[in-house]
Amino acid sequence: MMISRAMGEERSGDGKVAAIPTIAEVHKPEPNHRPVLALLDPRPLTRESFSQLFRAATRDYVVLPLSGPEDLLDLRSDMAEDVKLVVLNIASRSISDKPVRDDIRVLRHNFRDCPIIILGDRTNGSQVTQAARQGINGYIPTTLTATVVKEALRLVRAGGIFLPAGALVDALTQLSTAPGELHANEDQGDHDNPAEGNAPSFTPRQQQVLAHLCRGDPNKVIAYELNMQESTVKVHIRQIMKKLKATNRTQAALYAMKLVGSSKA
Template structure:
């Protein structure tokens, strides 16, 4: 309800001289529409049979820094019916909740989604962090597994890693993989740590170095190594001092050069 000043009440200014003025709420809405039109040309496709969960997840991810729009559907079939009216898919987040990899229908669903939406990476969100389950999902074509126990910011970073070409697997203390299983996740972990690392860095710094070489963000490094993010930043600063680097890009360049020279 708009307030009418006393001049109008007294009749000193005719009401028919008033002109409509756009309200702030309308202007804000128009700005948001323009912003959406000029936004990213790809979207994150969230697949979850539960309506409330998928809609809440889409809203929360976007509110916490997701770099693309989010579209939530109940199944790949629903997406196939709607895909012509939405942006191309840049990544897929399949929420399996408590379903297990032994479920043949789940393995088939992951393989179908991977084939249908390639080259967009498919990342699994599910309960638990059993490594054997994760490996089976990767074998079906998934590009990462995010446990529901992680924070939303880690989830956003994990999706960004998958979009950049990486694979997110939580390296938590609850994992107890065999040597063969570890090798199947990441071949680089099956190689001996370059001699230069153990000569220059502490054991913890060497672990951070390995993560930096894979392009992992501080939040993910902190979660995987069971550290505070502030502690990770301290390790990175010390690594930069030892390498005489001024930024992370220079750190990555010098580390890659170190690894190559060590392999000769």
Template sequence: MKYMDYKIIRKKHQTWGIIMDLIHVPVNTNALSEGRDVREDAKENSLLLKSANENKFSKYSIDDYLVIMDKRALDRECLAQALTTHHIGLKVKTCGSLQEWQASDKHVPGLRAVLINTGNRNLDDDELSTEICELVAAFHNIAVVVVADHDDLTSVLRALELGVQGYIPTTVGVEICMQAIELAIAGGKFVPASSVLALRKLVGGRSDEFRHITTSFTARQSAVAEGLRRGKANKIIAYELNLCESTVKVHIRNIMKKLGATNRTEVAYKISDMIPRESRL
């Protein structure tokens, strides 16, 4: 069917005599010539758009679904309704906990993702950490994603350490939430942008710290420190720098004092930890 033009349906208000543009409807010129109702043509067009929207999620089968786990019934039902209303493309089931899920008859083939809504609970809490670990273990081939009120870097990193495939803060909208779920199902990991920026500042801060400390090193101390970072023995460092081994030891003691280190291994670790990875040769 080929749509050639748009017809403006106008209706004259009976009381005020105002001409009102009610709607712009795509019109099939063939339909007009055949005497077909324009409204039927518009209805067909609407069905075509609906079909195209459904095809967007053709990567999921009709039996695929996700599970929302949250002890708070209202919260989990609201999230489920939001995802369904926005056409996530998956069936959405809910339960209060892993134990409740295992005891129910809902766990059938087709599970693609598990969302655990932790609310404002702290991931440092042993009970919550254990709960997430059990989920990851129980659904080892399924994407487990945390939904939480916090978006701080510590919480995000802790969640990733526990093995989840994503961390969705409740500050994001439903569309972003759906994209995060889709990414997790595809094998990726989603983290909030605020956490990435916080990590960047942290790395930048360490680089500044390194520059501040190393500016207090003499040229010889910097060369010795680089040798320690590369794991070289005192004898090798002395040979390469044309120094006595005893002089190298003196430099190492001074470096340890400035870094607050207790041994050469700690010196090497601290220097490596403060140098940006891309700067290492």
């Protein structure tokens, strides 16, 4: 075949002419398809601060700071498809506040398969209850350290649910001591799912262990965090599983989350 370098053309034997790719075209980089973490925060200062934190914590994600769900909905369709994680900063507001509930509803409707994490200042049990009820994948208090935030993001990205242990203990305490609630015991009939029956009663130590189970912490971590022997942790877990009629620790955590999510506000 003949190549016309002056014209930048390639001529084949049948007379057809095709342009020779330029160096820029040959070495053109592939499009960036890294997943996107959308950070929604109406306040510029905190939005930029948390953006830097999340960039350091999730280097395999592109962090996209936006002011709210409306900006997220205005993204081009191809960019919106790359959004794989949404963090909504509600600051000092409660999850039960109507504007927050509306934002969560919009995100749930338009990003059904995308995990949603709430970033907030409040750490009480009612926040956890509301978060579980609305199907939130994680609640990160602003009181946590950067290291814990990184682990929380890792857990949610892996398909888990992150809720602060202290707030979970608070929620479980409220659930166990709620007036008029019947507590599960061995004299009651078996339930396929305790969340559909009466709430079992947990000791304060069991509540702490169960809170860590809900976070997916292994026995060694639970023992370290609660300053107890690993063998003692195992005993508490067996008792928790018995009360929840669960066959394994994962099932116990799921049942506990359903109990918290279905409890009265």
